[in-house]
Amino acid sequence: MIPGARLVILGRQGAGKGTQCVRLSRHFVVPHISTGDMLRAAVREGSPLGKMAKEVMDAGGLVGDEIMVGLVEQRLQRDDARTRGYILDGFPRTVPQAQELERITDDKPIDVVLDLEVPRELVLERITSRRVCRDCGTNYVATGSERGPSICDVCGGDVMQRDDDTPEAINHRLDLYEEQTSPLIEYYEKIGKLMVIDGVGTPDAVFAQLVAAVDGARRT
Numbered sequence: 001m002i003p004g005a006r007l008v009i010l011g012r013q014g015a016g017k018g019t020q021c022v023r024l025s026r027h028f029v030v031p032h033i034s035t036g037d038m039l040r041a042a043v044r045e046g047s048p049l050g051k052m053a054k055e056v057m058d059a060g061g062l063v064g065d066e067i068m069v070g071l072v073e074q075r076l077q078r079d080d081a082r083t084r085g086y087i088l089d090g091f092p093r094t095v096p097q098a099q100e101l102e103r104i105t106d107d108k109p110i111d112v113v114l115d116l117e118v119p120r121e122l123v124l125e126r127i128t129s130r131r132v133c134r135d136c137g138t139n140y141v142a143t144g145s146e147r148g149p150s151i152c153d154v155c156g157g158d159v160m161q162r163d164d165d166t167p168e169a170i171n172h173r174l175d176l177y178e179e180q181t182s183p184l185i186e187y188y189e190k191i192g193k194l195m196v197i198d199g200v201g202t203p204d205a206v207f208a209q210l211v212a213a214v215d216g217a218r219r220t
């Protein structure tokens with residue numbers, strides 16, 4: 001039987017967290033819990049949370065800790081996460097969120113925190129050429145020769161640029177990452193949970209390093 005896993009992935013916007021989580025989720029047979037995807041689903045539904053989140057996300061800001069902690073706490077109580085584990089993408093993003101995650105996972109702590117390291121200049125390039133399916137979230141890379149939006153190979157939805165992938169919002173998100181999220185690297189290093197992974201390389205090469213890191217951390 002394939003053992004489950006309880007994982008957190010950190011990394012700058014555009015580091016490849018979403019890309020790798022799709023693969024990790026299949027490999028360890030655990031749900032990929034992306035708080036960004038949860039918020040984008042709320043935006044599509046037009047719920048009160050979605051209306052509030054859209055404004056914050058489009059400006060590249062962060063949704064409040066209390067709301068995010070509530071969302072994640074509820075999601076982690078579902079059967080799939082309770083039995084097999086999960087991979088958290090986009091949460092925690094601040095030290096208070098990390099402290100709350102410790103409380104929530106008190107009975108079954110996180111196995112390992114993976115920090116996907118990619119320099120700022122390279123993530124800027126990656127985000128600029130990212131296109132995403134509005135319906136299923138599949139990522140594509142724009143080549144520059146496209147005329148208008150294209151159709152998703154997976155679900156047939158519209159493939160477009162994300163609303164928060166404007167130059168202003170990207171820069172603001174990256175600044176907030178340095179300010180609010182990068183302190184988590186030290187936070188997890190201090191409690192011996194951090195594994196730093198070089199996120200520069202082909203998606204296959206990065207994936208192999210991530211799997212080796214998780215397997216290694218579980219053997220110790």
Ligand code: AP5
Binds near residue numbers: 015068089126131201
């Ligand atoms: P979220 O959806 O989490 O966005 P993000 O943090 O900006 O991260 P990205 O999704 O941009 O990057 P990624 O690392 O997943 O990169 P990807 O795999 O797509 O959050 C959105 C917003 O929601 C936040 O700004 C905030 O407002 C709010 N929010 C969410 N969680 C919150 C929280 N906890 N608290 C408060 N607010 C919260 O890859 C990028 C591109 O690179 C793709 O085109 C991909 O194809 C390409 N690529 C990937 N890997 C490689 C590779 N190895 N080589 C070459 N290209 C690659």
Ligand code: MG
Binds near residue numbers: 017018019036
């Ligand atoms: Mg993502």
